[in-house]
Amino acid sequence: MGWPRSARSESADRSAHSIVLLGALLISTTFAELPSITLLTVMPPGGKAGSEVEVTLTGADLDEADALHFSNPAIIGKPKEKKFIVTIPAEVPAGIYDLRVSGKFGVSNPRAFVVSDVPELVETKPNDKPEAAVELPIGSVFNGVTAAATDEHFKFTAKAGQRVFLECAAAEIDSRLSPVFAVFDAAGRELEASRNGALLDFTAPAAGEFFIRLHDITYAGGPEHFYRLTLTSAARLDFIFPPAAQPGAKAKFTLYGRNLPASAPANLTGADGKPLEKLEVEIDVPAAPQPSYDGLSSPAGAALDGYSWRLKTPQGASNPVFISLAGAPLLVEQEPNNQAAEAQKLTGPTDIAGQLCPAADRDCFTLDAKKGDVFSVEILSQRLGLPTNPFVLIQRDGKDVQEIYGAETDVGGKKFSTLTNDPAARFEVKEDGAYAVQVRDLFGGTRASSRHVYRLSLRKEAPGFRLAAIPEMPPATPEDRLAAPRALFLRGGETRSVRVVVFRNINFNNEIELSVEGLPAGVTCPAAKIPATKTEALLLLTATEQAARWIGPLRIIGKVKVGETELAHDARGGAVTWSVPDFNNEPVTARLTRDFIIAANGADPMPISVEPAEDKVWEVAVGAKLEIPLKITRRGDFNEALKLKAFGAPEIEKAAEVSVEAKGATATATLDLATAKIPVGAHTIHFRAQSKGKVRDKETTFTVHSAAIRIAVK
Numbered sequence: 001m002g003w004p005r006s007a008r009s010e011s012a013d014r015s016a017h018s019i020v021l022l023g024a025l026l027i028s029t030t031f032a033e034l035p036s037i038t039l040l041t042v043m044p045p046g047g048k049a050g051s052e053v054e055v056t057l058t059g060a061d062l063d064e065a066d067a068l069h070f071s072n073p074a075i076i077g078k079p080k081e082k083k084f085i086v087t088i089p090a091e092v093p094a095g096i097y098d099l100r101v102s103g104k105f106g107v108s109n110p111r112a113f114v115v116s117d118v119p120e121l122v123e124t125k126p127n128d129k130p131e132a133a134v135e136l137p138i139g140s141v142f143n144g145v146t147a148a149a150t151d152e153h154f155k156f157t158a159k160a161g162q163r164v165f166l167e168c169a170a171a172e173i174d175s176r177l178s179p180v181f182a183v184f185d186a187a188g189r190e191l192e193a194s195r196n197g198a199l200l201d202f203t204a205p206a207a208g209e210f211f212i213r214l215h216d217i218t219y220a221g222g223p224e225h226f227y228r229l230t231l232t233s234a235a236r237l238d239f240i241f242p243p244a245a246q247p248g249a250k251a252k253f254t255l256y257g258r259n260l261p262a263s264a265p266a267n268l269t270g271a272d273g274k275p276l277e278k279l280e281v282e283i284d285v286p287a288a289p290q291p292s293y294d295g296l297s298s299p300a301g302a303a304l305d306g307y308s309w310r311l312k313t314p315q316g317a318s319n320p321v322f323i324s325l326a327g328a329p330l331l332v333e334q335e336p337n338n339q340a341a342e343a344q345k346l347t348g349p350t351d352i353a354g355q356l357c358p359a360a361d362r363d364c365f366t367l368d369a370k371k372g373d374v375f376s377v378e379i380l381s382q383r384l385g386l387p388t389n390p391f392v393l394i395q396r397d398g399k400d401v402q403e404i405y406g407a408e409t410d411v412g413g414k415k416f417s418t419l420t421n422d423p424a425a426r427f428e429v430k431e432d433g434a435y436a437v438q439v440r441d442l443f444g445g446t447r448a449s450s451r452h453v454y455r456l457s458l459r460k461e462a463p464g465f466r467l468a469a470i471p472e473m474p475p476a477t478p479e480d481r482l483a484a485p486r487a488l489f490l491r492g493g494e495t496r497s498v499r500v501v502v503f504r505n506i507n508f509n510n511e512i513e514l515s516v517e518g519l520p521a522g523v524t525c526p527a528a529k530i531p532a533t534k535t536e537a538l539l540l541l542t543a544t545e546q547a548a549r550w551i552g553p554l555r556i557i558g559k560v561k562v563g564e565t566e567l568a569h570d571a572r573g574g575a576v577t578w579s580v581p582d583f584n585n586e587p588v589t590a591r592l593t594r595d596f597i598i599a600a601n602g603a604d605p606m607p608i609s610v611e612p613a614e615d616k617v618w619e620v621a622v623g624a625k626l627e628i629p630l631k632i633t634r635r636g637d638f639n640e641a642l643k644l645k646a647f648g649a650p651e652i653e654k655a656a657e658v659s660v661e662a663k664g665a666t667a668t669a670t671l672d673l674a675t676a677k678i679p680v681g682a683h684t685i686h687f688r689a690q691s692k693g694k695v696r697d698k699e700t701t702f703t704v705h706s707a708a709i710r711i712a713v714k
Contacts (some may be wrong), residue, residue: 108491
């Protein structure tokens with residue numbers, strides 16, 4: 001073989017012991033808090049249905065790790081020495097699930113675990129040289145880790161004209177790897193390559209042996225750069241059309257992809273220029289959204305209702321496509337409709353499925369509207385995982401009335417960014433007449449992709465919302481810009497917060513009541529609310545010292561009354577994927593989770609607890625002063641003085657800090673509502689402070705978070 005050989009550092013050590021130490025080092029240098037399990041890697045990050053898999057975990061504070069928790073409870077993980085044996089029943093569908101580990105210090109953040117329906121291989125020795133290439137059978141998956149400044153090598157045998165597909169799962173399984181891979185012949189000539197991690201579609205020019213080389217785009221490596229390399233001849237789906245259907249219906253769809261059974265030519269090409277096929281199918285659409293998104297789980301997706309679907313073939317299941325659930329009968333655009341004279345007539349508010357292809361394509365629709373009509377206009381495309389930048393232009397009599405671009409408001413903030421290219425806006429009709437609605441891709445004049453499909457919703461305004469819940473550590477200082485993967489673990493006497501963000505329908509600004517169901521004995525959480533026009537609120541969970549050790553899911557529910565109708569939705573879980581020291585300098589990777597899991601253990605006490613001296617609603621008049629006596633419980637030798645800062649209600653952060661003397665067991669919080677202009681109504685506030693002391697023989701700084709304090713301003 002004649003291609004250049006790359007050398008792997010002799011010092012690269014892949015033993016589980018060294019990786020665990022590295023994980024602990026990485027975490028301990030980014031933040032100092034009380035011990036709480038953090039899961040970095042799972043190797044292998046998947047297995048075949050109907051098999052048992054031995055997995056190794058790495059991370060921090062994995063003391064006494066004793067169980068694995070999967071979002072599909074049929075998957076079971078039991079400890080075996082320093083590893084776990086994962087049993088995957090044969091009936092578990094192919095897909096991506098969440099895995100967490102529990103131990104002495106609670107339950108971890110999630111990591112992706114993939115269930116496949118094909119044989120799986122696991123890296124056991126270096127394959128960093130061509131002569132050490134791993135034999136990869138067609139119809140199998142290889143689980144491995146890239147080392148820095150080197151390549152991974154594989155080989156496979158194919159018949160002349162045989163078509164196979166190479167895929168490297170990385171970001172979608174929580175890896176830091178940005179894969180680049182290529183196929184070579186025995187002489188070292190590159191035959192096909194994927195420079196951006198996309199599917200590689202390869203047809204063997206002759207019978208023989210072929211070689212694969214894989215590396216990170218910047219030749220980075222290490223335990224966080226894990227991957228799943230799939231070599232298959234099973235069907236691969238590029239997209240589905242329409243991308244939506246009404247819930248509970250039996251709907252017809254067209255699949256566009258490769259190696260589709262009994263298919264016809266689509267007269268379209270994929271992003272790689274390879275021809276696509278099409279296949280008509282009928283699908284029973286579920287009546288309710290499904291929790292598993294199979295990698296289509298960006299934070300902005302929390303506002304979507306839908307589910308993942310795969311085509312089953314004798315060679316195995318295809319990759320997933322996401323089908324969104326439409327709230328109205330779905331129309332399909334009718335070409336030609338590029339010009340105003342060809343615009344498709346709409347008879348009223350509706351959902352429309354369209355496709356922006358070929359290059360410079362634009363879809364035009366017309367709608368008769370009356371003065372005073374108000375519509376919400378929204379595109380769903382980029383949130384489906386598609387490479388689009390949609391744009392909507394509304395015109396009347398050939399004159400521009402309104403331009404609608406991608407979202408400008410990031411309700412999740414930099415730790416859980418929900419920004420999207422998909423446009424959404426309110427359109428208020430100023431004059432009677434016919435209005436043209438034009439959809440196009442902002443960069444459609446310079447690129448063409450058959451995957452540029454969309455769903456346009458053009459509806460009368462209606463109340464509605466969706467929620468996402470993220471377990472976040474409060475910032476240690478005002479300058480703290482850390483984002484890190486964390487789970488929610490409640491020690492005895494500890495209070496922790498859950499951040500709940502709301503995705504509101506356009507012009508829907510009602511107050512939303514929050515509550516929690518499924519709390520274990522000894523754990524409480526007062527109801528909270530997201531104020532009208534606001535985008536988030538905190539839920540405060542507190543565990544007593546009598547709380548038994550418990551791990552399980554919670555339901556976080558948002559409710560709002562609109563007239564005689566009550567709207568209610570469960571919050572979808574969210575999590576940061578990897579630590580970022582300063583979210584102003586580096587984007588944070590975050591995703592949705594399949595459930596929201598917490599852990600509690602009253603027998604592991606919090607060093608310092610702060611709570612109101614009485615559990616009651618504290619009443620105060622507007623502009624008056626309120627004094628709240630606080631009780632401070634100290635355990636062990638944690639006797640530092642504290643500076644408690646107030647959070648919660650609007651303007652409460654202007655309140656003066658509460659000083660607690662060293663070894664102090666009481667304090668009084670004085671709220672001057674002449675300064676902190678808290679509005680009339682019920683509010684929940686809390687106090688936070690930083691303290692330090694020796695934890696596990698190491699000086700540790702940690703956050704003291706008071707229990708919830710309920711006040712009523714009259």
